Amino acid sequence: MDAALRRSRRAGLRNTAARRAILDELARAVGDQGHLTATRLHHALLARGLTVELSTVHRVLAQLVELGIAHTVPVGRTVTFGLADDAHHHAVCAGCGDIRQLPAAAVAASVAAARAAGIEADPSGHPTGVVVYGRCRRCRTTTH
Amino acid sequence: MDAALRRSRRAGLRNTAARRAILDELARAVGDQGHLTATRLHHALLARGLTVELSTVHRVLAQLVELGIAHTVPVGRTVTFGLADDAHHHAVCAGCGDIRQLPAAAVAASVAAARAAGIEADPSGHPTGVVVYGRCRRCRTTTH
């Protein structure tokens, strides 16, 4: 997380309280599910007594994604954010939104196929990656 | 498309003008890009002189997805819909939203990895599938 701050500094971003708070929150989320929506992250900050505007959260997250420090995973009709610590990809339960990680090696063939189709999924840092949408066991058994 | 109608009928859905119009519009889109947002589909209907409420479009699309007749691909912060005619998957340009198709075989390893992680990506019909997010050539060259 500190590395992320240095990296953003190098890119010309300033070390502000808001940015620190957001990076810290993303780092905490790793323990949980690994990903947060902007709104949820905002709530988490407020719950910790940190006053940051929601619009600021959006702006900072956009910057972090742009730099490749954070990455996004679309879930339903929102977007979740996570630290782009590794070259991992994601499997998402379309029912509950749960996100699991997939090793890069496992998705190599998909990335290659996308490249063949003209979509480059690895220009380091941009909002890219492989997402497998499916259902976790619980969501497969309960409710239809 | 007619098959889709029969299939929806079998599921207990009625053959209404709105449903026909929406299925037809989805079928037309295949020629273009293959996918539409709910709003765009709505506009297209209006342009053709068909009066269908936007809320109806959403409701019908949700039913079609539920039945596996249509499938969804999250793009940015919206969702696009397409006919689930084949077992194909998708590559999306995060820049312009362009969608290309990927053969099922190419993503098999990703699906297997997701399954190993507890996410089943193939319970026939549900909003599932593999999406590779990346950048098309044009979006890679113009503006960073």
Place this chain on the structure above:
DNA sequence: ATGCTGTTGCCACTATCTTGCAACACTAGG
């Protein structure tokens, strides 16, 4: 200490999707 410039808060606003409800229209059955 100071100035330049990135950053934030505030707030109004847009876009997208959802929901309740009453009227309507498919379908099957008679």
Place this chain on the structure above:
DNA sequence: CCTAGTGTTGCAAGATAGTGGCAACAGCAT
């Protein structure tokens, strides 16, 4: 062909998420 039953729709209000302008503020290099 008519009718009852239930799925569907239009309408309108509202919820949710994200955006953009602008003035005040705050890093950071000098």
